[in-house]
Amino acid sequence: MIIKHKKLLSWVKEMAALCKPDKIVWIDGTEEEKRRLEQEAFRTGELIELNQEKLPGCVYHRTSPTDVARTEHLTFICTKKKSDAGPTNNWMSPKEAFEKGRQLFKNSMVGRTMYVIPFSMGPVGSAFSKIGIELTDSIYVVLNMRIMTRIGSAVLERLGKDGEFTKGLHSKADLDPNRRLILHFPEENTIWSVGSGYGGNVLLGKKCLSLRLGSFLGNKEGWLAEHMLIMGIEDPSGYIGYIAAAFPSACGKTNLAMLIPPEGLKKKGYRIWTVGDDIAWMRIDTDGQLWAVNPEAGFFGVAPGTNSKTNPNMMAAIRSNTIYTNVLLKMDKTVWWEGGDPPVPDEGIDWQGRPWRPGTDVLSSHPNSRFTVPARQCPSITNRMEHHHGVPISAIIFGGRRARLAPLVYEAFTWRHGVYMGATMASERTAAQYGKQGEVRRDPMAMLPFCGYNMADYFKHWLQMGKRMARPPKVFHVNWFRTDENGDYLWPGFGENLRVLEWVIDRCRAGVGAAESPIGYVPRVEDLDLNGLNLPNGTMDKLLEINKIEWKEELKDHREFFKMFGKRLPKEIWDEYRALEKRLA
Numbered sequence: 001m002i003i004k005h006k007k008l009l010s011w012v013k014e015m016a017a018l019c020k021p022d023k024i025v026w027i028d029g030t031e032e033e034k035r036r037l038e039q040e041a042f043r044t045g046e047l048i049e050l051n052q053e054k055l056p057g058c059v060y061h062r063t064s065p066t067d068v069a070r071t072e073h074l075t076f077i078c079t080k081k082k083s084d085a086g087p088t089n090n091w092m093s094p095k096e097a098f099e100k101g102r103q104l105f106k107n108s109m110v111g112r113t114m115y116v117i118p119f120s121m122g123p124v125g126s127a128f129s130k131i132g133i134e135l136t137d138s139i140y141v142v143l144n145m146r147i148m149t150r151i152g153s154a155v156l157e158r159l160g161k162d163g164e165f166t167k168g169l170h171s172k173a174d175l176d177p178n179r180r181l182i183l184h185f186p187e188e189n190t191i192w193s194v195g196s197g198y199g200g201n202v203l204l205g206k207k208c209l210s211l212r213l214g215s216f217l218g219n220k221e222g223w224l225a226e227h228m229l230i231m232g233i234e235d236p237s238g239y240i241g242y243i244a245a246a247f248p249s250a251c252g253k254t255n256l257a258m259l260i261p262p263e264g265l266k267k268k269g270y271r272i273w274t275v276g277d278d279i280a281w282m283r284i285d286t287d288g289q290l291w292a293v294n295p296e297a298g299f300f301g302v303a304p305g306t307n308s309k310t311n312p313n314m315m316a317a318i319r320s321n322t323i324y325t326n327v328l329l330k331m332d333k334t335v336w337w338e339g340g341d342p343p344v345p346d347e348g349i350d351w352q353g354r355p356w357r358p359g360t361d362v363l364s365s366h367p368n369s370r371f372t373v374p375a376r377q378c379p380s381i382t383n384r385m386e387h388h389h390g391v392p393i394s395a396i397i398f399g400g401r402r403a404r405l406a407p408l409v410y411e412a413f414t415w416r417h418g419v420y421m422g423a424t425m426a427s428e429r430t431a432a433q434y435g436k437q438g439e440v441r442r443d444p445m446a447m448l449p450f451c452g453y454n455m456a457d458y459f460k461h462w463l464q465m466g467k468r469m470a471r472p473p474k475v476f477h478v479n480w481f482r483t484d485e486n487g488d489y490l491w492p493g494f495g496e497n498l499r500v501l502e503w504v505i506d507r508c509r510a511g512v513g514a515a516e517s518p519i520g521y522v523p524r525v526e527d528l529d530l531n532g533l534n535l536p537n538g539t540m541d542k543l544l545e546i547n548k549i550e551w552k553e554e555l556k557d558h559r560e561f562f563k564m565f566g567k568r569l570p571k572e573i574w575d576e577y578r579a580l581e582k583r584l585a
C-alpha cells in the first residue's frame with residue numbers, strides 16, 4: 001500500500017515512536033486479511049474459534065474481569081477552557097491530558113503490532129461521513145471495527161493526499177484500571193484511549209468519535225449527533241414513518257429498532273425497517289425537514305435477555321460472522337447467556353474462564369456481555385443503509401427506565417417543550433457503565449456520558465434546531481419499565497411496544513386522539529390498539545397514570561439539576577420549567 005497523505009504518515013510515525021510497536025500493519029479490509037488476523041488471535045488466545053458448523057464465521061473473546069463496561073469516571077473532555085466541557089463532563093486541560101497520556105502510552109506496544117485502521121463513519125464518500133484513523137495494538141479491536149464501521153483501502157483512497165481525519169490512538173497497555181484514560185480533544189480532532197479493551201472505550205468510531213467529537217462538531221456546524229436508534233414503521237397503506245429514539249445504555253434501543261410486530265398489527269399490515277440501533281446523525285435538509293443517517297455499519301448489542309421471543313431478528317442476525325464477548329462458552333463451542341434461548345446448558349466456561357454449572361448465584365455471562373454483528377445480517381435492515389441523505393424523521397422519542405412516575409407514553413406540546421422533556425430525562429443505572437446499579441440519575445437525551453461540550457450549550461443548540469426547521473418532528477416520551485407493587489413490569493414490552501409506536505405515528509399524521517394532561521398529551525386507553533394483549537384489568541390505567549404529587553417532587557429535582565448550569569442555561573428551559581410548575585399546581 002502506498003500512502004500519499006504526508007500528515008497521516010508523519011502522525012503514525014510519531015505515535016509509533018511513542019508506543020514502540022515491533023511492527024506497523026496497515027489494515028486494507030480484505031477477507032484474506034481478516035482470516036490472517038483471526039488465525040493469529042487464535043494462536044495467542046486473544047480469540048477462541050467457535051463451532052464453525054453451528055456458528056460459521058463466529059469467534060469468542062473474554063475481556064479482563066476489571067474491564068467490562070465503559071468507565072465514565074476515567075473519560076475526559078479536554079478543551080482549553082473548562083467551561084466548554086461543562087459541569088456534566090470530567091475535564092482535563094489538553095496539556096495535562098497529553099502529558100498523562102504520553103506517560104501511559106510510552107513503550108505500551110513493545111513486543112506488539114500497531115495496526116493502522118482507516119475507517120469511515122457513514123458510507124465511504126458521502127459528504128456527511130467522517131473519516132478516522134485508529135491506531136491500536138488489539139486484533140479484537142481491528143475485527144470489531146471491521147464490523148462496526150467501513151474500513152480499509154477505500155477509506156484511504158477517499159482521504160487522498162490531504163483529507164481531514166480524526167486521529168485515534170488506542171493501546172491496551174497493561175489493562176490496569178488505575179492506568180486507564182479515555183481522552184477526547186475536540187479542538188484537536190483527537191482521541192487517546194489507553195488501558196482498556198472494552199467496546200465503548202476502544203472502538204473509537206463509536207461513542208468517542210460519533211458522539212463526543214460528533215456532538216461538538218454538530219454544535220459548530222448546525223447538526224445533531226445523538227445516542228438514538230432509527231427505525232421505519234411501515235403502516236398498512238405502505239407509508240413509512242421514521243422515528244429516532246434516545247434511551248440510555250441498556251434501556252432497549254437495539255430491541256426496539258428491530259422489533260417484530262405482534263400478530264394483530266402484522267395482520268393489519270405493519271412492518272418494521274431497522275436503520276440504526278445506537279447512533280443518529282441528523283441534519284436539516286433543503287426541505288426544512290430533519291433527516292437522519294446511522295453512521296455505523298454494525299450492532300454492538302447486549303446479549304443477556306436476547307432470545308427468539310424478545311428479539312428474533314437479532315437471533316437470526318447473530319448466527320454467523322459475529323464476535324461474542326463475555327458470554328458463556330458451551331462445551332460444543334457455541335454460546336449462551338442469561339435470558340438466552342432454552343435449554344439452560346448443563347455446563348460451560350463462564351465469562352471469566354471458570355467452569356460453570358446452572359443453579360448457583362454465579363452468572364454465566366457478564367450483564368454487559370455483547371455481540372458484534374454486521375447490520376446487513378439483520379432481516380429487518382432497511383435498504384436505505386447506503387443512502388447518503390438517510391431517512392426523514394417524523395418523531396423523536398425519549399425514554400428511560402423509570403419504575404414509577406413516567407407513564408407509558410406522552411407527547412410534548414411543542415418542540416420547545418420536547419427539548420425540556422429530553423433535558424429532564426432520567427433513568428436507573430444499568431450494567432453498561434460502572435457505578436451503583438438501579439440508582440436514578442438525570443441523563444438528558446441519553447447523552448450524559450456522550451455530550452462532548454457544555455450541556456447548557458447543547459440544550460440551546462436543540463432549541464435552535466427547532467427554530468430552523470419548517471416542520472420539526474413531534475417529540476414523545478416513553479417508559480417500558482414501570483412496575484407494580486411487586487416490582488414486576490406492568491407493560492410486556494419488546495414487540496408489543498409497536499402498539500405505542502402506532503399511536504405515535506398516527507399522532508404525527510394527526511389522526512388519533514389523546515387527552516391533555518399537565519405533562520403533555522397522553523393517549524386514552526381507547527386510543528391504543530390493545531387487541532390480543534389481554535392485560536389484567538386496571539393495568540392500562542396504572543401505565544397511563546400521572547401522579548401530580550410525585551411529579552411535583554420530580555420538579556424539585558429538575559430544578560436542582562438545571563441549577564448546576566448557572567447563567568449558561570437557556571432562558572427557554574426555565575420558561576418551560578415554570579410552565580410545567582403552573583400546569584401541575
Ligand code: GTP
Nearest residue numbers: 249250251252253254255302304305432480493494
Ligand atoms: P446500549 O447498546 O447499551 O446502548 O443498549 P440499548 O439501549 O440498545 O439496549 P438493548 O436493546 O440492548 O436492551 C437492554 C436490555 O433491556 C436487554 O436485556 C433487553 O432484554 C431489555 N429490554 C429491551 N427492551 C425491553 C422492553 O421493551 N421491556 C423490557 N422489560 N425489557 C427490555
Ligand code: SPV
Nearest residue numbers: 070199200207249278432
Ligand atoms: C452503550 O453503553 O451505550 C453502548 C455500548 O452502546 S458501548 O459501545 O460500550 O458504549
Ligand code: MN
Nearest residue numbers: 227249250278
Ligand atoms: Mn449505546
